[in-house]
Amino acid sequence: MKHRLFLFDLDDTLLDFKASEKLSFVRTMQELGLRDGVDGLFQQYQAINTALWKSFEAGAVSKDFLKVERFRKTFETKGIELDSEAASRLYLESLPDTVVLIDGAQHVCETLAAFGEVGVITNGVESIQSRRIASSGLSKHISFVATSESSGYAKPDVRFFEYATKMARSFVKDKTIIVGDRLDADILGANRFGIESCWFNPSRLANESEALPTYEVASLHEILPSLREFAAA
Template sequence: MTHLIRSTMKHRLFLFDLDDTLLDFKASEKLSFVRTMQQLGLHEAVDGLFLQYQAINTALWKSFEMGDVSKDFLKVERFRKAFQSQDIQLDPEAASRLYLESLPETVVLIDGAEQLCQTLAGIGEVGIITNGVESIQSRRIASSGLSEHISFVATSESSGYAKPDVRFFEYATQMARSFAKDTSIIVGDRLDADILGANRFGIESCWFNPDGLPNESDARPTYEAASLHEILPSLRELAAA
C-alpha cells in the first residue's frame, strides 16, 4: 500500500511543525500550567491567570521570532509578567522550571498524527521544525510515540535562527538525507512562522487550520487542511494536478 501511495506523490521530504500541528500544545499547556500553579500552592483563580499568561506568552514568542528577546528570557518573563498582572507573589523562576518539567508529561496527540507520520515516513522522510525549547521538545516527542517515524528534529536553538527566517529552513533541510525544493513541503498551523517561512524559502506548504480561521496575512499556503486526515489525500491530489 505504501509503495502504491508513494508512486502517486511527488513529495519526499515532509517538514512538520510540532505544536498544534502534531501535538495538541493547547491541551498540554493548560494541564502543565494548572499543575505548576498547584505545586506552587495556588489553587484559586487559576483560569483567569492562565488566560493572562497565554496573552503574554504569545506576545513574547513573537518578540523572540523577531529576534528581540532570548528564549531564556522568555521562559521566565512570561510568568513574571503574568504574576505581576494579578499581583500574585510567586517565584517566576520556580514556575518556569516546574512548568517545563511538566510539559513532557502532558503530551496530547492531535487526531491522526501517528498514522500520518508513519505513512509519510514510508514514502520519504519526516522532519520536525520547531521554535520550541530543544530539551523539552525532544522529551515531548519521545513521550508522544512519534520518534520512530521522525528522521530529524530541527530547533531554533540548534540552528541559531527561528522560523520564519530562511536560514532556519536552510539549516533544517541540511539535516535531511536528501533535499530538493520541488519535492519538499512544510506542514504547520502558523501562517506567520510556518507558511511565511515556506514562502520565503521557496517550497510548498500546507496550512493546518482546524478552526477554519480566515487568512488575513501575506502568507500564501499551497493548500489548507482542516484535519490531519485530509493531508495525505490532498498531497496526492496536489501531485496529480
C-alpha cells in the first residue's frame, strides 16, 4: 500500500451522524417539553441546517451564528415558541452521548493506523467532535483531529488542508489520501490541494459535480481492498 497518511472525514464517513443527529434532536425537544410533531420538525430542521452549513463553508456565516440560528429558524417556521439558545446548548450536549459508528469504521481505522497515520478532518464543532471521537472508541487509532474551528478555514478551502497536514507526523502529497462522503467538501478539497481521494458513497449517488474522486466505495470494508488493488496495479 503506497499511502501513509489517511485523512478521514468524521460525520457520515466514520460516524453515522444522521442517526446521532435525530437521537439528539428528539432528546432535546423532549427536554424542552415538546413531544408532538417532532419527526416533521426534525425534517424542517435538517433542511435549514444543511443550508446554513453551506453558508458557513462559503464563509457567509459564523459557526456560533449557525449553532443557534438553525433552531431559531426552525421554530419560527413552525410557529413554535421555544428558546433557540437553550435548544442549541442541549443538542450539542447530547451529541457525544448518541454516537453511532458506520459499519467497518473500527476495523478500517485500526488497520490503516498500522500502515501509517490516521487523522480526522472535520468542519464540525471542535469540542463536540473531540468528545464524540472519544465516545466512539476510535481515539486509539487516530493521531490528530483537524477542525475548521481551530484552523480558521472550512473544507474545501485549501488552507484547511494545509493546516491539517501540518499536524501529521509526516506528510508527502503522493502518499496521502482523503476519505469522505461529501463531494463538495472532501473530494473537491482534495482535488484543489492536489492529493488523492476516496469518495465514500453508500447510497451509490451519481457524481454530477466538478469533484473527481480517485477511488469510490460504497462500504468502508471496500477501502482496504481498493487501496491494495490500485497500489499493485
